[in-house]
Amino acid sequence: MRRASLSLVLAFLVVLAGCGAPVADSADVDEPDVRADGAAADAEPTADGNSEQGSDDDRDERAEDEADELDDSSAGLEVRGGELPFDENRTFERVQELLEVELRPPVVYVQEPLGTPRGVERNPSSFYAVMNVSLPDPDDTGDELGVGGVASAMNAVYVMPGDDADPAEVERVLVHELVHAAQFQQRVPQAFHDSVPSAHQGTTDADLASVSVMEAGAVYGSTAYTDAYDADVEPEGALLERLYPDASPGTKLVWGPYYYGYQYVDERYDSPAEHWALYEDPPVTMRAVMAGDRGSETELEPFGVRLAAGDTNWRLADTDTKGAFVTKQVLGTELEAAESRDVTSAWAYDRLVRASHDDVDLDGYAWSIRFETAEDAEAFDAAVTDYLDSRATSVTVDGESIDGDVPVAERETATWYADGYAYGLSSVDDRTVAILAGPDAFVESAAVESAGRSDVRVVVDPDRDERASSVAAPAVEPDGPVPAATAPRGAAP
Structure with a gap:
């Protein structure tokens, strides 16, 4: 559409x-x-x-x-x-x-x-x-x-x-x-x-x-x-x-x-x-x-972003900058308004990659969000973990199912599942947090890393992509198959 x-x-x-x-x-x-x-x-x-x-x-x-x-x-x-x-x-x-x-x-x-x-x-x-x-x-x-x-x-x-x-x-x-x-x-x-x-x-x-x-x-x-x-x-x-x-x-x-x-x-x-x-x-x-x-009081920190898909069939569909307001609204679907406002107030810039694959029904997203200080990024990282914990119906850490919320020390090896989508979280650098979202085939095969200066690169590993492609449609949660992706809970179909 x-x-x-x-x-x-x-x-x-x-x-x-x-x-x-x-x-x-x-x-x-x-x-x-x-x-x-x-x-x-x-x-x-x-x-x-x-x-x-x-x-x-x-x-x-x-x-x-x-x-x-x-x-x-x-x-x-x-x-x-x-x-x-x-x-x-x-x-x-x-x-x-x-x-x-x-x-x-x-x-x-x-x-x-x-x-x-x-x-x-x-x-x-x-x-x-x-x-x-x-x-x-x-x-x-x-x-x-x-x-x-x-x-x-x-x-x-x-x-x-x-x-x-x-x-x-x-x-x-x-x-x-x-x-x-x-x-x-x-x-x-x-x-x-x-x-x-x-x-x-x-x-x-x-x-x-x-x-x-x-x-x-x-x-x-x-x-x-x-x-x-x-x-x-x-x-x-x-x-x-x-x-x-x-x-x-x-x-x-x-x-x-x-x-x-x-x-x-x-x-x-x-x-x-x-x-x-x-x-x-x-x-x-x-x-x-x-x-x-x-406007003259605002100093933007735009940074470049690209998709390195190697020999996989993932391709760049779009890039965008969503901004502090959209980031706040996303977190606000699960967190209190005051918390989502506070952790996004130090937003410096963000870049979103949207990736498509002919054999995977859902597109994948890699959303890199940069903050003014390392402390601001750490606070946002913790808030996003709370957001994902609240939303998820099941979670794995290092491929093993867990009950309850993801421990802070293990959140970068965790995958959250909800409504047919998978989610991952990582720190790109001390000021930049990345959220991976979409099909399990993308989330489990993609990583976000620094690419020189202040730029960001989304890397899809060919070996991991080959494994993930075998479960591309439908995505598989650790406890069994999940329903086909639908509109979010509470939304129109």
Whole structure:
């Protein structure tokens, strides 16, 4: 499943919250394991906030042509497809006043809400399936969020009210989307893209930071609007603060950029008019977003990673950088939120290798995560061991089954098994911890090692791979065969 799942997930996000609550679809948002890593990262949004095809120059030219046709600002907003239950032009004027910018009026489309997808087919080889992060749960919002919305870089806004939608909630969505329209007109996505170091561009972490920066302004703007004009609806920022802490892991993965982005802006600026300074020095990693750091205050430590498969048939499928936020969410599926936050706060960088094999049903992963100090890496190593101990249904150490948790001294010779997946853990160097995950055929035949300077190499040993291939499908646990790999417990199939 690659880009084909975009519309399905977009439908979920729009109905789940749209722009009137935790999730707004200003950028091109994919389900977290949709895209290939790197240039097409196994991530969420595009780095420049556009889903249109073609070069940046082509998109800009199309946007300018359409804007020229709509440049008669005296006419106010043009609403197509239906009516809004309030004075949309008054709302438009108020947004401009709050932002202290003059906007070209976007076309506003009123449309029927999209249905919420349930029973989504998830690729069991996807990173989030292997790491037991469930799909977003529509029940996390209850019946509170019935209005959806999307903004386009082509100066169009879509509002999806649903039946009997509360006018104040519909207006909150429109305000959120108008802020996005302002961001597009001020070329915020392009400014963010230009701020990201080249080695970090196209990664999951950079894409999540892009969403966070965009949604930070929109959530902050709609919250300020609700407060300034005493709208009879819960401010979007307050809604995030209330719903996010108790949301499911999959929902938190999607909502996180909104939640932390809003906190970033709310703590730094006093008004929507001031928030434009955010885009002059934006945070370019989710660690910076969560820590409240500017981009210029962030020193990245990118490192290279490669797969050395020898004579085996394992081949490199993708590489990526997941970032501190994703690492935190993975651990948070088994550990307390405070522990997962603390052990990932010193994240320095990470590199993920995804490997495929024609004769093995599941892809394998080697995830190398580097920390600021050796002590930080040791703390993370211990936390990952707890995560694996909690998740596993059976464990071996040096090939022998054990009962209970893995002793600290033996964790690098342990293999954990859960839901048809195998897991291994090793220290690459004093600051870098590697997690191996996927089929037993990969985990038992792969090792992660330093490769000169600060780079990392994933080595698949031919002899060990030959042995492991004999149990490749299905994987074999020490106590007998395990079921074929499925989506994680609690997730949609």
